[in-house]
Amino acid sequence: MGRLQDKVAFITGAGSGIARAASRLFAQEGAKIVIAELKPELGRASEQLVSDAGGDASFIETDVTKEESVKHAIQQTVSRYGKLDILYNCAGGSVAQDKRVTDVDMWVWQHTQSLDLLGTFLCCRHGIPELIKAGGGAIVNMTSVAALRGSFAGHVYVAAKGGIIAFTKALAGEYAQYGIRANAIGPGLVMTDRVKQRFGDTPDAPAISPQAQAIKAQFKRYPFSVGEPEDIARVALFLASDEARMITGAILPADGGLSAY
Ligand SMILES: NC(=O)c1ccc[n+]([C@@H]2O[C@H](COP(=O)([O-])OP(=O)(O)OC[C@H]3O[C@@H](n4cnc5c(N)ncnc54)[C@H](O)[C@@H]3O)[C@@H](O)[C@H]2O)c1
Known part of the structure; x- marks a missing residue:
């Protein structure tokens, strides 16, 4: 019997990175997976990956920044699988153009707040009623080490991920009465394709910026602070199970201790 046997999990951004790894892992543990992803080619590839491994996954094209799209994806989930037990709000990330508050272009605010904070908010808005109908469930949100310590000069991302911390605690406080737990994970650097590209670790990556260089050097000081997508997927599996x-209401750093000392 798997650790998520017969659960239905809605995983956003599951076309890549941490959420793709989580889709594979959750499916191995017996969950039915909805791959809620913006990019069809990535979503379908993840669906195939899970199916090839003997799991049950459905790609549903979803833009977490658009309320109608999220609402439709949750409805599709329930009509396909009959219920929703796990909401893993993983779609997100910072952009290389994020800077300190006095320097950043305001398009970065619009983009990052929509993807990270609004996206998480909308998925909870439409997912929680289904978790309640299922008799309870688990929400796993994504914050970042960037919001756990004051050393990251991508201030838009920090503001969004800080919002997710407060929001997660408020969700836990309000929805415990329905048997819903809400937690968030704060990863350190995770070597997804996007991050490898940003930090110059792929052959086609652009020249690494001084800001990215400084971030990379900081992470290199800490022996366990750089991880693989599977490292974080395993933490999400535990919190979802x-x-x-x-x-509940916990913010679990998965940053190799970077935020602790
Ligand atoms: N990778 C890291 O180093 C790291 C560190 C700390 C926190 N995090 C957080 O972990 C989460 C996952 O990060 P990752 O590096 O695995 O990301 P990623 O960039 O590898 O994958 C993100 C996925 O989300 C999809 N997506 C983008 N916009 C979307 C939208 N509007 N609707 C639905 N899907 C959309 C993308 O197409 C992509 O498949 C994010 O919330 C990120 O902030 C990552």
């Missing part, structure tokens, strides 16, 4: 039934 009944093994974490005593844990």
Whole structure:
């Protein structure tokens, strides 16, 4: 019996990175997976990956920044699988153009707040009523080490991920009465394709900026602070599973201790 046997999980951004790894892992543990992804080619590839491994996954084209799209994706989930048990709000990320507050272009605010904070908010807005109907469930949100310490000069991303911390605690406080747990993970640097590109770790990556160089150097000081997508997917699996039934309102750093010392 898998750790998520017969659960239905809605995973945003599951066409790549951490969420794609989580789709594979959750499916291995018996969950039915909805790959809620913006880019059809990525979403379908993840669907195939899970199916090839013997899992049950459906790609549903979703833009987490658009309320109608999220509403439709949740409806599709329930009509396909009959219920929703796990909401893993993983779509997000910072852009290389993010800077300190006095320097950043305001398009970065619009983009990042929409994707990270509004996206998480909208998925909860439409997903929680289904978790309640299912008799309870688990929400896993994504914050970042960037919001756990004051050392990251991408101030738009920090503001969005800080919002997710406060929002997660408020969700936990309000929806515990319905048997819903809400937690967030704060990863350090995770070597997804997007991050490798940003930090110059792929052959076609552009020249690395001084800001990215400084970030990379900082992470290199800490022995466990750079991880693989599977490292974070395993943390999400634990929080999504009944093994974490005593844990709600928690912000769990998965940053190799970077935020602790
Ligand atoms: N990778 C890291 O180093 C790191 C560190 C800390 C926190 N995080 C957080 O972890 C989460 C996942 O990061 P990742 O590096 O795996 O991301 P990623 O860039 O590898 O994947 C993000 C996925 O989301 C999809 N997406 C983009 N916009 C979308 C939208 N509007 N609607 C639906 N899907 C959309 C993308 O197409 C992509 O498939 C993010 O919330 C990120 O902020 C990542």
